[in-house]
Amino acid sequence: MEQKIKYEERFEDANDFLRYREFEQACKIYEELINEGFESPELFNNYGLALFYLDQFEEALRKFERAITLDHSFALPYSNIGLIYLNKEEYKRAVDYFTETLRLQPNHPETLYNLAVTYYRMGDKTQALKCYEDFLSFAGDEYRALKESVSKIILQIRQNLQENQNSQE
Numbered sequence: 579m580e581q582k583i584k585y586e587e588r589f590e591d592a593n594d595f596l597r598y599r600e601f602e603q604a605c606k607i608y609e610e611l612i613n614e615g616f617e618s619p620e621l622f623n624n625y626g627l628a629l630f631y632l633d634q635f636e637e638a639l640r641k642f643e644r645a646i647t648l649d650h651s652f653a654l655p656y657s658n659i660g661l662i663y664l665n666k667e668e669y670k671r672a673v674d675y676f677t678e679t680l681r682l683q684p685n686h687p688e689t690l691y692n693l694a695v696t697y698y699r700m701g702d703k704t705q706a707l708k709c710y711e712d713f714l715s716f717a718g719d720e721y722r723a724l725k726e727s728v729s730k731i732i733l734q735i736r737q738n739l740q741e742n743q744n745s746q747e
Contacts, residue, residue: 585611585616588607588610588611589607589611589616589620589621591607592604592607592608592611592624592628593624595607595628596624596627596628599631601628601629601631601632602632604624604625604628605625605628605629605632608621608624608625608628609625612625617648618648619645619646619648619649619652619655620645620652621645622641622642622644622645622648622655623641623642623645623652623654623655623658625641626638626639626640626641626642626645626655626658627658629641630658630661630662635662635665635666638658638662639659639662642655642656642658642659642662643655643659651682652682653679653682653683653686653689654679656675656676656678656679656682657675657676657679657686657688657689657692659675660672660673660674660675660676660679660689660692660693660696661692663675664692664695664696664699667699669696669699669700670700672692672696673693673696673697673700676689676692676693676696677693680693685712685715685716686716687713687716687717687718687721690709690710690712690713690716690717691709691710691713691717691724691728693709694706694707694709694710694713694728697709698731698735703735703738703739704739706735707732707735707736707739710728710731710732710735711732713725713728714728714729714732
């Protein structure tokens, strides 16, 4: 029991470092916990996030994959892998992982936003528009600033799509 409490306290300390963008410190604690034999999908996912923010994409990918191995129904590592592929401009792979995230956790605002960005970068403005609109539908007040930006993007995409349609007539 004492070991479990110690683990939880240290895991929370690492998560606090992650939250406050002290990624090296977070990685150190996550690594120690893993070396001590602790395993959980959340541990590997959060470790992967810290590595992602340190631009260590390949190592982050391995941690996210380990989180999925431990729990195939845990949606966040799929989304985080999608972010890696989005950053690497491997858009088709990003779409696959974001889509899987939404299968597991429908209407997840951040994933909808990231999927919209991916489609936009792929040049698929129709799909991007749909995802941006879905993001607006499901995003709460904590996304207020992003929702304002997305509303402007939606107007721009609609205008571009209308102009393209008019030029084809």
